[in-house]
Amino acid sequence: MGKITVIGASNWDMFTYCARIPVVGETIKGNDFKTSYGGKASNQAVQCALLGSECVGDDMIGKNTIENFKSKNIDIKHVGLVKDVPSGCATIIVDSKGNNNIIIVGGSNDKLDQQDVIDATFTIQKSSYLLCQLEVSLETTFKALKVAKQPASSCKTILNLSPVTNDPLLMEMMEFVDILLLNEVELIGIAKKTEEKIDMTSMSTLHQLVLDSVMNKYPTIQSVIVTLGENGCLLVSRDYKGIDQYTHVPVTEKVVAVDTTGAGDSFTGALAHYLDQSFDMAESISKASRVSAISVTRYGTQTSYPSKSDL
Numbered sequence: 001m002g003k004i005t006v007i008g009a010s011n012w013d014m015f016t017y018c019a020r021i022p023v024v025g026e027t028i029k030g031n032d033f034k035t036s037y038g039g040k041a042s043n044q045a046v047q048c049a050l051l052g053s054e055c056v057g058d059d060m061i062g063k064n065t066i067e068n069f070k071s072k073n074i075d076i077k078h079v080g081l082v083k084d085v086p087s088g089c090a091t092i093i094v095d096s097k098g099n100n101n102i103i104i105v106g107g108s109n110d111k112l113d114q115q116d117v118i119d120a121t122f123t124i125q126k127s128s129y130l131l132c133q134l135e136v137s138l139e140t141t142f143k144a145l146k147v148a149k150q151p152a153s154s155c156k157t158i159l160n161l162s163p164v165t166n167d168p169l170l171m172e173m174m175e176f177v178d179i180l181l182l183n184e185v186e187l188i189g190i191a192k193k194t195e196e197k198i199d200m201t202s203m204s205t206l207h208q209l210v211l212d213s214v215m216n217k218y219p220t221i222q223s224v225i226v227t228l229g230e231n232g233c234l235l236v237s238r239d240y241k242g243i244d245q246y247t248h249v250p251v252t253e254k255v256v257a258v259d260t261t262g263a264g265d266s267f268t269g270a271l272a273h274y275l276d277q278s279f280d281m282a283e284s285i286s287k288a289s290r291v292s293a294i295s296v297t298r299y300g301t302q303t304s305y306p307s308k309s310d311l
């Protein structure tokens with residue numbers, strides 16, 4: 001099996017748990033406060049590593065975070081410390097149903113640039129998968145995707161479209177993506193639709209949105225996976241059943257969610273791990289769903305992720 005390289009952000013997550021999310025100008029009492037290592041790239045690398053994959057991090061963070069990566073056997077060759085810049089951090093408010101609101105301050109993550117990617121060229125091109133998100137500068141992510149798809153490289157690219165943006169650069173980036181992973185809100189975001197007008201529970205409606213906003217526009221994208229929370233995932237793939245059909249992969253077991261923060265990252269990291277282990281797409285999705293279902297039954301982001309021995 002190859003290596004999985006993850007490029008993007010690492011944060012210090014601060015969780016406030018409360019009965020409901022306050023409205024603007026309101027002060028309420030919370031029930032609990034917890035902290036955890038977070039950030040989309042960092043989360044995805046940790047979930048890959050907990051399942052047994054060899055991972056390379058590529059971001060800029062604090063000393064404790066580097067220790068956290070080391071303790072998970074993540075290769076930190078390309079992880080850097082930036083002087084005089086605070087680490088990225090996320091303030092997360094979780095209500096009693098497990099729903100959340102998040103504010104992210106980029107800090108050192110905003111310093112990750114194209115030169116950092118160029119320095120990691122050899123590592124990226126020798127990897128089986130490159131995992132990217134949209135939490136660091138688009139130019140940096142774009143560069144990483146281009147490096148991965150150079151003729152000398154056989155690295156496959158997975159882009160997790162989060163947090164979603166309608167920056168025109170994103171349209172150019174899509175040409176370098178093999179697998180696009182997004183949730184239903186992000187799908188509506190790139191389709192430039194409004195949620196109220198779409199029946200989100202209809203798989204055929206979501207399938208049509210995937211065709212119109214991704215598959216018919218970007219012929220290089222092989223597969224699109226839309227994560228649907230407790231409703232599982234929708235897969236549309238050129239190399240699975242063809243794009244005229246969709247596959248709905250429901251969640252394998254019903255669970256009681258206490259905190260869904262980072263479920264998407266758990267799913268993304270696990271998916272890369274199982275694809276790298278040569279499971280086919282539908283099987284990898286089903287296995288990744290099981291991993292992320294466990295993560296929503298526990299509090300926090302990385303603190304909620306299961307390892308191989310928990311499965």
Ligand SMILES: Nc1ncnc2c1ncn2[C@@H]1O[C@H](COP(=O)(O)OP(=O)(O)OP(=O)(O)O)[C@@H](O)[C@H]1O
Binds near residue numbers: 182227230251
């Ligand atoms: N309540 C749940 N029960 C079982 N599985 C769940 C539940 N919520 C999420 N999952 C699993 O996690 C996957 C990802 O969840 P979701 O679609 O909520 O991602 P997301 O919106 O990107 O999450 P986040 O942005 O909070 O990280 C789902 O496809 C599903 O497999």
